[in-house]
Amino acid sequence: MLHFNRCPHLKQIAQKCFPSVHVRTDKHVQLFLSRTFALAEFRKSWHSTHSLVGDKNIILMGPPGAGKTTVGRIIGQKLGCCVIDVDDDILEKTWNMSVSEKLQDVGNEQFLEEEGKAVLNFSASGSVISLTGSNPMHDASMWHLKKNGIIVYLDVPLIDLVSRLKFMKVDRIVGQNAGTSMKDLLKFRRQYYKKWYDTRVFCESGASPEEVADKVLNAVKRYQDVDSETFISTRHNWPKDCEQKVSTKFFSEAVIEGLASDGGLFVPEKEFPKLNCREWKSLVGATYIERAQILLEKCIHPADIPAARLGEMIETAYGENFACSKIAPVRHLSGNQFILELFHGPTGSFKDLSLQLLPHLFAHCIPPSCNYMILVATSGDTGSAVLNGFSRINKNHKQRIAVATFFPENGVSDFQKAQIIGSQKENGWAVGVKSDFDFCQTAIKRIFKDSDFTGFLIMEHGTILSSANSINWGRLLPQVVYHASAYLDLVSQGFISFGSPVDVCIPTGNFGNILAAVYAKMMGIPIRKFICASNQNHVLTDFIKTGHYDLRERKITPTFSPSIDILKASNLERHLHMMANKDGGLMTKLFNQLEEQQHFQIDEMLVEKLQQDFVADWCSERECLAAIHSTYSTSGYILDPHTAVAKVVADRMQDKTCPVIVASTAHYSKFAPAIMQALKIKEINHTSSSQLYLLSSYNALPPPHEALLERMKQQEKMEYQVCAADVDVLKNHVEKLIQNQFI
Numbered sequence: 001m002l003h004f005n006r007c008p009h010l011k012q013i014a015q016k017c018f019p020s021v022h023v024r025t026d027k028h029v030q031l032f033l034s035r036t037f038a039l040a041e042f043r044k045s046w047h048s049t050h051s052l053v054g055d056k057n058i059i060l061m062g063p064p065g066a067g068k069t070t071v072g073r074i075i076g077q078k079l080g081c082c083v084i085d086v087d088d089d090i091l092e093k094t095w096n097m098s099v100s101e102k103l104q105d106v107g108n109e110q111f112l113e114e115e116g117k118a119v120l121n122f123s124a125s126g127s128v129i130s131l132t133g134s135n136p137m138h139d140a141s142m143w144h145l146k147k148n149g150i151i152v153y154l155d156v157p158l159i160d161l162v163s164r165l166k167f168m169k170v171d172r173i174v175g176q177n178a179g180t181s182m183k184d185l186l187k188f189r190r191q192y193y194k195k196w197y198d199t200r201v202f203c204e205s206g207a208s209p210e211e212v213a214d215k216v217l218n219a220v221k222r223y224q225d226v227d228s229e230t231f232i233s234t235r236h237n238w239p240k241d242c243e244q245k246v247s248t249k250f251f252s253e254a255v256i257e258g259l260a261s262d263g264g265l266f267v268p269e270k271e272f273p274k275l276n277c278r279e280w281k282s283l284v285g286a287t288y289i290e291r292a293q294i295l296l297e298k299c300i301h302p303a304d305i306p307a308a309r310l311g312e313m314i315e316t317a318y319g320e321n322f323a324c325s326k327i328a329p330v331r332h333l334s335g336n337q338f339i340l341e342l343f344h345g346p347t348g349s350f351k352d353l354s355l356q357l358l359p360h361l362f363a364h365c366i367p368p369s370c371n372y373m374i375l376v377a378t379s380g381d382t383g384s385a386v387l388n389g390f391s392r393i394n395k396n397h398k399q400r401i402a403v404a405t406f407f408p409e410n411g412v413s414d415f416q417k418a419q420i421i422g423s424q425k426e427n428g429w430a431v432g433v434k435s436d437f438d439f440c441q442t443a444i445k446r447i448f449k450d451s452d453f454t455g456f457l458i459m460e461h462g463t464i465l466s467s468a469n470s471i472n473w474g475r476l477l478p479q480v481v482y483h484a485s486a487y488l489d490l491v492s493q494g495f496i497s498f499g500s501p502v503d504v505c506i507p508t509g510n511f512g513n514i515l516a517a518v519y520a521k522m523m524g525i526p527i528r529k530f531i532c533a534s535n536q537n538h539v540l541t542d543f544i545k546t547g548h549y550d551l552r553e554r555k556i557t558p559t560f561s562p563s564i565d566i567l568k569a570s571n572l573e574r575h576l577h578m579m580a581n582k583d584g585g586l587m588t589k590l591f592n593q594l595e596e597q598q599h600f601q602i603d604e605m606l607v608e609k610l611q612q613d614f615v616a617d618w619c620s621e622r623e624c625l626a627a628i629h630s631t632y633s634t635s636g637y638i639l640d641p642h643t644a645v646a647k648v649v650a651d652r653m654q655d656k657t658c659p660v661i662v663a664s665t666a667h668y669s670k671f672a673p674a675i676m677q678a679l680k681i682k683e684i685n686h687t688s689s690s691q692l693y694l695l696s697s698y699n700a701l702p703p704p705h706e707a708l709l710e711r712m713k714q715q716e717k718m719e720y721q722v723c724a725a726d727v728d729v730l731k732n733h734v735e736k737l738i739q740n741q742f743i
Contacts, residue, residue, distance in 0.1 A: 055125040057149030058220060061193060063186050064133040064173050065164040066154040067209055072130035074213040082127040086119065086135060094118045099132075108174050116141040123148070134174040136192040146196065150223055152216050153197035155294075157282050160205050161186055194311050199223045199302060202294055204282040226303040228270075231473065234577040235264030235591075236584040251304040252365035255358075255474035256372075258467030259448045264587060265574050266473045272522040273298040277498065280524055284492050288327035289318050291488065292481045295523065299477055305364055313364070317357035321346045321392070323706060328353060328482040330489040331701075334635060336659045337650065338495070339643070340486045341702060343667035347419065348705045349563075350513065350665040351385035354470075354478045359390045361474045362466070363397040371463040371742045373734065375447065376405040377440035379509060380416040380563040381666060383407050383430060386468045387423035402741045403428040403468070404734060406440045409722055412562050415670045415688050415708075421720045422711060427741065431733055435725035436556045438568045441469070441510075443727045453731055463738045470512030471570050479516035480523065486661050487525045496659060503660040505531035505650035507642040508540055509564030511571035513663060518575065518613070528658060530614050533649035535559045538618035539567050545616060547607035549590075550599040560624055560641040560674040563666065568594075576602065579609050619648040627651075628668075628678035637701045638675060640668040667705040669695065688712060 058075060060068040069085050076083035084090070087099050095102050095118075103111050116138030125148060136142055145151070162183055175185050199219045203212050222228065230248035249257070254266040275283075275298075283291050292314045297307050305313075318327050324344040331339045345352020366372055376386050383405040390403045407420055409432035420430045433440050447453060448465060457463045470476050483504065490496050504527055506514040514530055521527040534541040536557045543549045549572075556565050573587055580586050590600040602610075619627075627644040631637055639647060643664040654660045668675050672691035686694065689712040696704035723729045 055148070057124055057127050057129050057145070058216070059129045059131060059145055059149045059151045060154060060216070061131045061136060061151050061197060062133070062154035062156065063161055063189050063193070065161045065168060066133075066156045066203065067212060068130040068154060070209045071154065071213050071216060072128045074209055075216055076128045078213065078217065079128070082124070083130070084124055084127050085130045086132050087130075090122050091115060091118055091132070094121075103174065108177075111174055112137055120144050133189065136196050137174070137189075142196050146198075150198045150220060151196050152219060153193050153200045154203050154212065154216075155193075155200050156203045157205055157285070158183065158186060159285065160203075194308060197308055198306070200294075200297055200307055202279055202282070204276070204278040206278050223302060226301065229301045230269045231266040232269050232582070232584075233260035233262050233264035234267055234573050234584060235260065235262045235588040236582075237588075238582070238584065251300055251473070255361055255365050255472065256464075256466055258465075258469075258472040259445060261449075261451075262588075263445065263449055263591075264584065265471055265570070265577075267574050267577060267582075272519055274522070275524045277524070280488070281491075281498050284488050284498065286488075288481070288485055289314055291485050292318065292478070295481050295484060296477065298523075299480075305361065309364065313357060313360040317360060321356060322352075326489075328485055330486050330493070330661065331637075332493075332495070333631070333637060333662070336654075336656055337647070338486075338490065338659060338661050339637070339664050340482065340661050341664050342482060343640075343664060343702075343705065345385070346707050347381065347384040347388050347423070348667040348670055348708050349381035349385060350479075350482075350663070351381045352388075353482050354475045355382070355385040355389035355468065356392070357389075357478045358468055358472070358474050359393045359397075359401075362468075363393050363401060365474075366400070370400070371461070371738070372401045372466055373457075373463050373738055373741075374401065374403040374466050374468050375444045375734065376403060376468050377437060377444050378405050378407045378412075378420065379437040379566055380407070380412040381670075382469065383412075383420035384416070384423040387420070387425065387428040387430070390428055390468075391423070391425040398427040401427060402737065404431060404737050405429070406431050406433050406444065406730065408432075408436045408440060409434050411436050411556070411558060411565065413671055413673070415672060415692075416562065418688060419670070419708075419711060421718050424718055424720065429737060430720045431730075432720060432722040433725055433730070434722065437566055438556065439725050441566075441568060441570065443725075443730050444469075445471075446727050447731060447734065450731075457735070457738065461735070461738050461742060463742055465734075469570070470510055476512055476516060476571070477519075479513060480519045483517040483520035483527075484523065484525050487520075487527075490659065490661070499526060501526045501528035501658050503527070503529040503531055503650075503654055503658060504663065505533055505646045505654065505660055506663040507561065507564050507646045507665055508532045508534060509537075509566035509569065511540065511569040511575065513665065515571045515575055529654075531646075531650060531653050531660070532614055532616035533646040534616065534618035535561045535564055535624070535645050536618065536620065537565050537567060540569055540572070541616040541618045543572075544610060544614050547602045547604070547610070548599065549594060549601075551594070552598045560621055560671065561645050563642055564645070576606070579606055615653050617649045617653050619645040623648045625674070625678040628675060629680070632679060632700065635701075638668045638679075638695075638698075640664065640666045641671050641674050642666055644678075667702070667708060669705050669708045 060072050062068050072083050091099055119141035165182055201215045201219050230250060231254040232248055248269055260266055293311050300310060322344050329341050331341060333339050342350035342353060376382060386403055386405055424430055454465055468475055487502060491498050504517050508514050514532055517530055532540055532544055536559050551567055554567055556567055559565055573591055577587050593600045624641055624644045627648045628639050631639050646662045650660050650662050669692050672695055692712050723733055
C-alpha cells in the first residue's frame with residue numbers, strides 16, 4: 001500500500017491513477033509520481049473557467065486614446081457579433097446625458113461610483129465590449145465583467161497616447177485636475193490596467209486599427225489554446241508514427257521539474273516568439289521592467305502564470321533590491337566597446353537577474369500540498385544568488401520550499417565562499433564539496449535521474465526535488481531580457497539605429513548566458529556574432545573551433561575567474577539540439593558518449609553551422625590581469641576577472657566593424673585579491689573586508705557595491721557543512737536537510 005505522510009494530493013492522484021499499486025515505504029520506492037497528474041488537473045480547471053466559448057465576451061481595456069472603440073468595431077465585423085461601447089451604449093443611455101455632462105455634474109469620485117453601478121446592472125454574452133478608460137478604477141464592476149469574458153489590455157506607448165489626445169475631446173476623462181498633466185494622469189492609470197488584464201496586446205507606434213484588431217484576435221486565440229505552448233526534452237525521440245502522442249510538458253512543469261526524466265534539458269517545442277521591428281522600436285523608451293513584462297508574457301502562457309500576476313512578480317524581482325534603477329545598464333567603455341553591467345543585484349553577479357525572479361515563478365507553479373527541495377550546484381556566484389532569491393519569497397512559501405547549494409570547497413574565491421555561507425537563511429543551506437564544480441553539477445544530475453531515491457523522498461518525506469541552475473528553463477529565460485535590453489539601450493543612447501548589428505562577447509562556462517543571447521536574436525535582436533570567451537579551462541573554445549568536445553586528460557585549472565572554471569557546459573546541449581533540428585536521438589548519443597568516453601565529435605555540417613554565428617578564444621591569467629590594469633589606467637574603470645577575460649577575447653576576435661557588447665558578469669569587489677594584484681597594490685594580504693574598503697577608496701568606476709560592503713560588515717561566522725565527493729554522501733545530506741526542514 002502507498003503511504004503519503006506529507007502530500008495528500010499525491011495520495012488522491014495515486015488512488016485515481018494507480019488503484020492496484022502496492023508499495024512499502026521501508027524500501028526505496030520504485031515508482032516516481034510525476035507532477036503532471038496534479039498540474040493536468042489544475043490546467044483542466046483553468047481551461048474550463050477561462051476558455052472563450054460562444055457566450056464569453058471579448059473586453060477591450062485601455063487608456064483614453066488607445067483605440068478601444070475603433071478596434072472593437074473592426075473585431076465585431078470580423079466575428080459577426082454584437083459590439084458594445086460602454087460610453088455610448090450603457091452610460092449615456094442610462095443617464096440620458098453625455099458622459100462629459102455627467103462628469104461635470106457630479107465630479108470625479110461620484111462619477112466613478114455611478115459609472116460602476118451602471119456596469120454592474122449590465123450583462124451581455126458573445127459580444128465585443130469597449131470599456132471606458134476609467135472602468136478599471138471600479139473593482140466590483142470589473143469583477144462582474146471578468147466573470148464572463150477575457151480582458152484584453154491595449155497597451156499603447158505613452159508618447160503615442162499623448163500625441164493622439166491632442167486631437168481628441170478630453171472633457172470626458174476622469175481625474176483631470178488643475179496642475180495634473182495628461183502624461184501624469186495616464187501614468188497613474190496604468191496601475192489599474194495592469195491589475196485586470198488577462199492578455200496584453202502591445203500596440204506599437206504606427207500600428208493601424210486593423211493590425212491591432214488582428215493582434216487582439218491572435219491574443220484571444222493564444223489565450224484559448226492552453227495546450228499550444230509546450231516543452232520537450234533535448235533527448236526526446238520523435239515518434240515515427242505521426243498519430244503517436246508526443247511526450248510534452250507545460251512551462252509550469254518544466255520549471256518545477258528542472259531536469260527532464262531522461263536526463264535531457266527542457267526546450268520549447270515551437271520556436272521563440274518574435275517581435276516585429278515596430279514593436280522593438282516602441283520598447284526603446286521603455287524601462288527594464290516594462291521590457292521584461294512584454295517579452296516574458298510572450299514566452300509564458302497565461303495558463304501557467306496569468307499575465308497580470310507575472311507582471312507583479314517582475315516588479316517585485318527588479319525593485320529596490322537592485323542598486324541601479326536601470327537594472328542592467330550599458331556603459332560606453334572605449335571605441336566600439338560597451339559594457340553591459342549585470343552586477344547591480346543584491347549579490348553582485350549576473351545570476352541575480354534570473355534568481356530574483358525564478359523563486360516567484362517557482363512558488364506560483366508548484367502544487368499547494370507538497371514540499372520542494374531545490375538542489376543547486378555553483379561555481380561561485382549562483383550559490384549566494386539562489387539563496388538570496390529564495391529567501392525573499394513569502395513566509396508560507398518558505399515553509400514548503402527549501403534550497404541546498406553545493407559548491408567546490410576549494411574552488412571559489414574567498415569572498416564568494418563567505419558570501420555563499422553568509423547567505424544561508426531559514427530555508428537555505430550551503431554545502432562545501434571536496435571536489436570541483438563539474439562533480440557538483442554531475443552529482444546533482446545523477447540524483448535527479450535516480451528514480452529510486454527521488455521516489456523514496458516523495459513517498460517517505462512528501463518532498464520533490466528540483467533545480468535552480470541554468471538547466472532549469474525558468475532560470476534561463478529571464479536572461480534573454482537583459483541581452484535585448486542592452487541593444488535597446490544602445491539605440492536609446494544614440495550609438496546605433498535600430499536594425500544595425502552588434503556583436504556580443506560573453507565570459508562562458510556553462511553556456512547559459514551566451515545561449516540567452518542566441519534566444520534574444522531569435523526574438524528579433526540583430527546580433528551578428530556571439531563571441532565565446534574562455535579562461536584557461538577552454539574546452540568550449542576548442543569545441544567551437546573544431547567540433548570536438550574532449551574532456552580526456554583535462555582537469556579544471558583554478559583561475560582568477562572561478563565562475564567559468566567549468567568543463568561540462570550543460571546548456572550547450574540545448575544549442576546543439578536546436579542546430580540539429582531537434583534530433584533527440586543524436587543528443588542522447590553525444591552526451592552519453594561524453595559521460596562514458598569523455599568526448600564526442602559533431603559532424604562537419606554542424607561545425608559549419610555553429611561557426612556561422614560563433615567565434616571563440618581564450619585568455620591566460622597574465623592577459624586577464626593585464627586587461628584589468630590597462631583598462632583602469634586608460635578609463636578609470638575596474639573590470640572583474642570574468643569581464644577582463646571577455647575584453648581580452650573581444651579585443652582579439654572582434655573586427656571593429658560594429659559595436660561589441662561585453663557582458664560584465666560580476667562586480668570586481670567579489671575578487672579583491674585578483675584586482676589588487678592586477679592594479680599592483682601591495683597590501684594584498686589584508687582581510688577580505690579591508691581589501692574591499694581599500695578598493696572602494698579608489699573612487700573608480702563602477703562605484704562600490706553597497707550590498708557587498710554591508711555583507712562584509714557582518715562579523716558573525718555562520719556554520720556550514722562539508723562533504724566528500726561521493727554521490728551517496730550528497731544524497732544523505734539531502735535527506736537529512738529535508739528531515740530537518742520539513743519533518
